[in-house]
Amino acid sequence: MDFNTVIQVLDSTIRLSTPLLLACLAGLFSERSGIVDIGLEGKMLIAAFFSAAVAFMTGSVWLGLLAGVVSSMALSAIHGLASITFRGNQIISGVALNFLASGLTVLIAQTWFSQGGRTPSLVGGARFSELTLPFADSLRPVPVLGPIYADLISGHSILVYVAFLLVPLTWWVMFRTRFGLRLRAVGEAPEAVDTAGVSVVGLRFASIAIAGVLCGLAGAYLATGLQAGFVREMTAGRGYIALAALIFAKWRPWYALGACLLFGFLQAVALRFQNIDLGAFVVPVQVMDALPYILTVVILAGFVGKAIPPRAGGEPYVKER
Amino acid sequence: MTFFAKTLGTVAALALSAGAAVADAALIYDLGGKFDKSFNEAGFNGAERYKAETGGNYRDIELQSEVQREQALRRFAEAGFNPIVTTGFSMSTPITAVAPEYPDTKFVTIDGYVDPEAHPNVLSVLFAEHEGSYLVGMMAAMASESDTVGFVGGMDIPLIRKFACGYAQGVLAVKPDAKVISNMTGTTPAAWNDPVKGSELAKAQISQGADVIYAAAGGTGLGVLQTAADEGILSIGVDSNQNYLHPGSVLTSMLKRVDVAVFDAMSAGPDLETGVIALGLANNGVGYALDDNNADLVSAEMKAAVDAAREQIIAGEISVHDYSSDDACPVLNF
DSSP states (O other), X not given: OOHHXXXXXXXXXXXXXXXXXXXXXXXXXXXXXXXXXXXXXXXXXXXXXXXXXXXXXXXXHHHHHHHHHHHHHHHHHHHHIIIIISOOOHHHHHHHHHHHHHHHHHHHHHXXXXXXXXXXXXXXXXXXXXXXXXXXXXXXXXXXXXXXXXXXXXXXXXXXXXXXXXHHHHHHHXXXXXXXXXXXXXXXXXXXXXXXXXXXXXXXXXXXXXHHHHHHHHHHIIIIXXXXXXXXXXXXXXXXXXXXXXXXXXXXXXXXXXXXHHHHHHHHHHHHSSSEEOSXXXXXHHHHHHHHHHHHHHHHTTSSSOOOOOTTTTOOOOOOO | OHHHHHHHHHHHHHHHHHHHGGGOEEEEEOTTOTTSSSHHXXXXXXXXXXXXXXXOOEEEEEOOSTTHHHHXXXXXXXXXXXXXXXXXXXXXXXXXXXXXXXXXXXXXXXXXXOOTTTOTTEEEEEEOHHHHHHHHHHHHHHXXXXXXXXXXXXXXXXXXXXXXXXXXXXXXXXXXXXXXXEEEEESSGGGGXXXXXXXXXXXXXXXXXXXXXXXXXXXXXXXXXXXXXXXXXEEEXXXXXXXXXXXXXXXXXXXXXXXXXXXXXXXXXXXXXXXXEEEOTTTTSEEEOOSTTTTTTSOHHXXXXXXXXXXXXXXXXXXXXXXXXXXXXXXXOO
């Protein structure tokens, strides 16, 4: 395995990690406020569809992005209505949203475009192009660092950089602002927050709205950044892997970055080297595909530290009388 | 009394309309829908051709979920439609359940296999995908400058390995030293609809030198074709003619003529001969696509070589190994 291959695998890792990272941060905001969000997958999917559909119709990827974010937030609002306002079961609401997104996207796509549940291919300004960072081409000849900068760091769509910048931003919001403190408190002890005179319902709605925006970015990145159009079920379980990453990261932003990069790396390796020959034995590709889940189970079982979810997670808040 | 007479009249009318439908054919599309620009749409085109050329009539239904399979079969059989044509391998199991109940109705499973001994009223139509893949493999090898070509499969099932194996044989027939990189997207049905993974696989193959990539992967293949177009290399589509998706980048498409199968079955009507048939090059069941979109990519020399190979395969001078015959491929390791 030469240096170029390493760069290529890491490059692929970044592309595969980005949607996971965005969805994982979305889950982080939601779950830290006490709202379990199984519906990450559905939100990504509906955002992927609307971003591609609107980008195709208007020719503008930015309008597409906006449509994706709005559609994802609409699902968030339904989730909030069901599980915060009406205190329904959060898991059931999330699962229902996944089904809704899965059916709705194909149905609308078929009605609008008649192409078997997908959007037509996007061209030109309807896609996110790859950004070339300054001096990328002139620095390329520099040994080792040149290719790392020019091929690995440069040359991604803008949403990738946004996703990575969102990690420190999330950390700052969560742990250095009053909003973040209240948000974390509402996930641990909502009655305390309520006693202090802060609206539990308002905070929870705010956090799932943020989750909606982040899932919208993730979906738009899949459909208009990585791909040129929507294909049915194109999220292919990434929302669930993001949830696994969230548990793996123990609900912390920097750990989330690490977990998503690790899961992305495992996928990239599995795609590049189908069966890994370790000399003594061969690791089949299926093992690589299953590793994220195995690792999550190991973490959950408490072998590597303890994963303690927010205490009030999954519980609708009922004011005491 | 008037009510009774009316009811009786309605029943009689219903019975008459059911009687009129006896000679009609029925077509059931698999999940994915009638206008999927691929497999099912080819079936629809065949049925439309039947309608236009023979003046016959047919009814069709698009399945929306797994549970409708048996239901749709039963309702068509109950209403007297004959033959009942279905697309997609997933229909073969429901057919084994329904077919014995309607021994006078003929069922057709396209791309599926039903044991002809146990179910004498079922026709299984299989395709010789390895033969068609062999031809596009030859074209890939001739178009390749790096002598490295790629294959991206969807879900890792024997059918897709059959594609890969035929393709690799075609490539090596032209350039014995060429390298064939073969990747499968996954082992679950999600592998059919993951264009993001398709793109990454294509990028990985390109970085290993591949300059022609054959995608037999459903929706995942769209990602492969897209990436090939973005990176300026050639790709090969599958099932139906996908040349139009990226004109100038899709070298050709390996065609499975589902339309031919549907047309033949419907034309035969209730007297359809059942059993198992394999549609290959000889009866135009498989082939490669040539149209305005790829006319500049396919040279006269390429076309001559492929057409010659086609004749030789039909004549039996070239034998293409079929992966599904012994679950092994002489030229490719999975």
